Amino acid sequence: MIDKFVQWEKNRHQYAKDWKARTGGKVMGYFCTYVPEEILYAADILPVRILGSHEPHDVTEAHIFGMYCPFSRDCLAQGLKGRYDYLDGIMIAQSCLHIRQAYTSWTKHIPVDFEYYLPMPNNVQSPHATPYLTEEITQFRKALEKWIGRELTDENIQNGIDIMNENRALMHELYTYKKNDNPPVSGADTMEIAISQQMVDKREHTQALKELLAELSGGKSYSKNSGTRLMVLGSENDDIAFIKMVESVNGTVVADDHCIGTRYFWNNVKPNENLVESIATRYIERPACPSKDWIDRTRIPHILSMAKEFDVKGAIVIQQKFCDPHELDIPAITKALQANDIKTLFLEFDVTVPIGQFKIRVEAFLEMLQEDDLF
């Protein structure tokens, strides 16, 4: 069953093209997980997250600053290389300047039928954040209605919420298995599932998740790895090769705080009479991206609670090079984890990960957490 998710992740562009041919529907590329996909599903549009390919850069230098994060440059490179040539629309919800630059450069150089910048508030802790986002999502809904040529009814919106909620709830269920002493799904496979979640039609993904969960509840295991329990957190991370390397040296990634992973699905929409407001509330209250995690750092208690829940022994703290919001948070997060007896390893990521250099760091980190009896 895992293979299905792997195939989706590996053949993401072909999947979207096939979906389009099969359904006749529109495909929307999106840059940040603050985009309210509920509205897109309400409009029968397939949301596909723009991600990089982890190949050395060769096309972005003329379009984006070199000191913008490798992820934002890698995303833009995919557009410039024509790999998302099937998109009908492109959008972003405000998160950080780097990914916004990738979006604006994309809209300038790669024509699509529809483009939308959703001003997601950064100060999500302000009492004005939810009413502000409610109004912005309402404006987005109207723009979308104009583009597709039909009204989105509350029934449509409710349908969008149901599709997203069901899928997110199943991901939660999958993660409960990762609390086991011997998690039946590896960290690398979990990442395949999490990446495919952001680009495959949620209804198909949900069906596959149900089948996988049925297998797991029947005792099936896809992983023989029962190494040291690790959490990975920090900047955007879809580097499966890195997670595979960590797990090849007897680490087991059981939890994460990334926008590919738990931050994407951790909370659900709790529908009220005003459906758009309930969607806005979900995005305001979700585990925050560090660009929005102020004045209080709400991620720290969230990460500590997750570490305890998943019995984490060590945390690998990742920062995409030049990612200032994460960099600013790292000292505080590291201090909090260490105060709770969770050792940390900091690694700076680039488009291509230097596996050899990182491997020795990860191995040494795992040795720090193991083998007391050798001294």
Next chain:
Amino acid sequence: MAKEFWRWKEYNWKSETIDWKDGNTVSCGIDVGSVSSQAVILVDGELYAYSSMRTGSDSPMSATNAMNWALEDTGMTQDNVHYVVGTGYGRVNVPFANKTITEIACHARGANLMYGNTVRTILDMGGQDCKAIRCDEKGKVTNFLMNDKCAAGTGRGMEVFADLLSIPIEDVGELSFQVDEEPPPVSSTCVVFAKTEATGLLREGWPKNKVIAAYCSAMSHRVVTLLQRIGVESDFVITGGIGKNVGIVRRLSQELGFETLKTNYDSQIAGALGAALFGRALAEKARN
């Protein structure tokens, strides 16, 4: 063929007082580094023999050569060794290793034996990287940092300068102090750029001892920042080949404000020694 000034002396040693046949556990650590390889043989935890030689292009062969040289004239063969631990960049290429352990853990463990259990900070200045390591009283790593993306501040960088200036590598340290005053450091971010800068200084008429002083100074500055990031707690020691270069050791001590501990052991065998100590523990663990 022009003289290669970077070529440091290879050597081996064996104890005259220990008879390995009297020991219960013979363990071996093989450290295949990017520039040098060492083999250390312990008999019941006591240093019995070792070798240190340059790593060739074939890591398994380097490991075998280092092992064979350490065994030379001992009457011991590989079959008499109970446990072998491979470490260093080529650790996975030690064909006869029972287990691999990173050089970070091994240097901390080795330094604990070489300098005593008061050691809390180790700077391992290796051939192509540099590691600042913190450890506890047992020699177990509590934290570490490695240099990133650049070989400045490493043994290979020093070899490049020895060759450029035609100074035998063993003389670099002392010669770097034969200056009227400490020159400003050369570029510390890249060996290649530093070499370009040094070539310019030579053209300007700087004597070579002043240029090598400028490079030793740059190297010290660079590793001090690495140490400061992790926090230096005494006792502090330097392992690896650069630990033998007084041009770096003294400047570092000055910048940090305290002396490094001294030892009768060879600082270059710290990794292999740590590996051999782990090997002993693993052999005894397997036996029990």
